[in-house]
Amino acid sequence: MLIKDKIKAIGYSYLLFIGIGLVLTMIIRSIDTFLVVNYYKIPSLLNHDVLKSIRVLTNNSFCIVFLAAFFVPIVEETMFRLWLSFDPRHIAISFSAILTYMIFGLKDLFNVNLKALAIILSFIVICLVIFRVLRDKHTEQYLGKFISIRVVGSISAISFGLVHITNFAPINMNIWFLYPIYVLPQVVLEYLIVFLRLKHGFIYAL
Numbered sequence: 429m430l431i432k433d434k435i436k437a438i439g440y441s442y443l444l445f446i447g448i449g450l451v452l453t454m455i456i457r458s459i460d461t462f463l464v465v466n467y468y469k470i471p472s473l474l475n476h477d478v479l480k481s482i483r484v485l486t487n488n489s490f491c492i493v494f495l496a497a498f499f500v501p502i503v504e505e506t507m508f509r510l511w512l513s514f515d516p517r518h519i520a521i522s523f524s525a526i527l528t529y530m531i532f533g534l535k536d537l538f539n540v541n542l543k544a545l546a547i548i549l550s551f552i553v554i555c556l557v558i559f560r561v562l563r564d565k566h567t568e569q570y571l572g573k574f575i576s577i578r579v580v581g582s583i584s585a586i587s588f589g590l591v592h593i594t595n596f597a598p599i600n601m602n603i604w605f606l607y608p609i610y611v612l613p614q615v616v617l618e619y620l621i622v623f624l625r626l627k628h629g630f631i632y633a634l
Contacts, residue, residue: 434628445620449613456610468603473610476596485538503534505634508588508618509625512580514571516562518630524555581622589615 457474464470477483482495503525511522528551536543589611593599596607625633 434632438624438628438632441620441624445617448616452613452616456612459606459609464603464606470600470603473596473606478595480595485534491538501634503529504588505621505625505630508584509622509633510630512577512584512622512625513630514568516559516565516567519562519567520555520559523558524551527554577626581619581626585615585618585622588618 460472460474465472479492479496482492482500485495486492506522507525507529508522511519528547531550532543532547537547538544590608592611592614593607596610599607621633
């Protein structure tokens with residue numbers, strides 16, 4: 429497929445997502461108004477600060493825009509979707525990013541100190557170790573025997589959406605069952621991006 433045709437197909441895909449997203453947003457706003465606010469007498473969940481996790485990293489307005497528009501999408505794409513190719517290099521990079529994030533987080537990554545250096549070095553070392561273990565193995569054929577790409581894509585999409593429940597922290601356990609509904613747009617978006625990732629490649633999904 430020509431690049432022009434790819435971009436056109438991707439554009440239609442995102443228009444479809446926008447349409448679905450608008451419908452989901454209307455449903456979520458209705459649930460928020462009539463159930464959360466009026467019935468449970470809880471402040472609207474839609475008033476949360478979606479950039480809260482980024483504001484923890486920096487207070488600089490330019491950096492916030494840069495992180496939200498470029499850095500965070502690249503990190504998310506790397507952690508949730510790069511490895512879907514089952515390529516040893518991609519698996520190494522993805523799981524290195526996941527493990528490094530679980531151990532250190534991102535809070536100190538943008539400071540000039542030893543912890544920032546430790547985060548970077550840990551990512552590189554973990555990545556090299558995983559790649560060394562997998563490099564001579566036919567991971568795509570091996571993993572394909574045990575789990576289909578559709579199942580793996582669904583795991584990626586659902587986990588991506590559920591992770592965004594943390595945007596609403598602290599979680600009110602009285603309405604815990606509603607939080608998955610609030611992240612439905614992220615789940616739908618992730619299914620779209622997984623499709624683009626598998627069909628057109630990493631860059632087009634990003």
